[in-house]
Amino acid sequence: MSQTPIDPARAAAHQAEKKAQKAAQDAAVKQRTASRGVVVVHTGDGKGKSTAGFGVAIRAAGHGQRVGVVQFVKGTWATGEQAALRRFDEIDHVVAGDGFTWNSQDLARDIASAEAGWAAARALIEGGEHDVVVLDELNIALRYDYLDLRPILEVLAARPAHVSVVITGRDAKPALIDAADTVTEHRVVKHAWQQGVRARKGVEF
Numbered sequence: 773m774s775q776t777p778i779d780p781a782r783a784a785a786h787q788a789e790k791k792a793q794k795a796a797q798d799a800a801v802k803q804r805t806a807s808r809g810v811v812v813v814h815t816g817d818g819k820g821k822s823t824a825g826f827g828v829a830i831r832a833a834g835h836g837q838r839v840g841v842v843q844f845v846k847g848t849w850a851t852g853e854q855a856a857l858r859r860f861d862e863i864d865h866v867v868a869g870d871g872f873t874w875n876s877q878d879l880a881r882d883i884a885s886a887e888a889g890w891a892a893a894r895a896l897i898e899g900g901e902h903d904v905v906v907l908d909e910l911n912i913a914l915r916y917d918y919l920d921l922r923p924i925l926e927v928l929a930a931r932p933a934h935v936s937v938v939i940t941g942r943d944a945k946p947a948l949i950d951a952a953d954t955v956t957e958h959r960v961v962k963h964a965w966q967q968g969v970r971a972r973k974g975v976e977f
Contacts, residue, residue, distance in 0.1 A: 815943065821941060822908050829857065840863075843866070845941075893907050
């Protein structure tokens with residue numbers, strides 16, 4: 773309990789305000805009657821897109837849901853998320869990338885890796901055994917035209933009703949944004965990299 777004296781009038785006003793907020797929130801919840809999986813897109817130049825996707829994967833696993841994670845780019849790094857996801861029996865993790873595009877420098881291999889990743893992702897989505905499928909950095913594969921967006925949109929539209937798909941990566945295609953239920957744009961305010969600080973294990977990877 774707070775040790776700071778609270779003015780009774782302020783406490784009463786606070787209680788009335790929160791009571792009104794709760795009533796409005798309860799009414800809004802009652803108006804939402806649909807119950808189905810959703811498509812979520814995290815895009816933009818800011819940090820945290822993949823992290824958000826992995827957070828959803830862990831959250832869903834915490835509820836005992838089956839989760840699939842397909843990584844399209846960061847395949848050559850020994851990342852913390854790879855080690856962490858292996859600890860969850862509920863999560864099936866597929867690494868399909870050959871590392872950042874400036875490292876691989878092999879267009880044919882990059883396209884083949886993206887196609888293999890999408891084949892795995894499609895199986896996870898269409899199979900119906902997974903509640904959540906995270907497609908990490910799929911937007912990068914689409915940005916470089918390693919994959920055709922049209923069949924991806926078709927699979928998303930036809931997916932089983934209970935399946936949610938989370939897609940990350942900068943430069944999300946407008947058609948994907950239109951098809952998504954929830955879209956968050958991550959914006960850079962400042963970043964340690966701009967100050968000469970190297971990527972930090974446990975924070976960036």
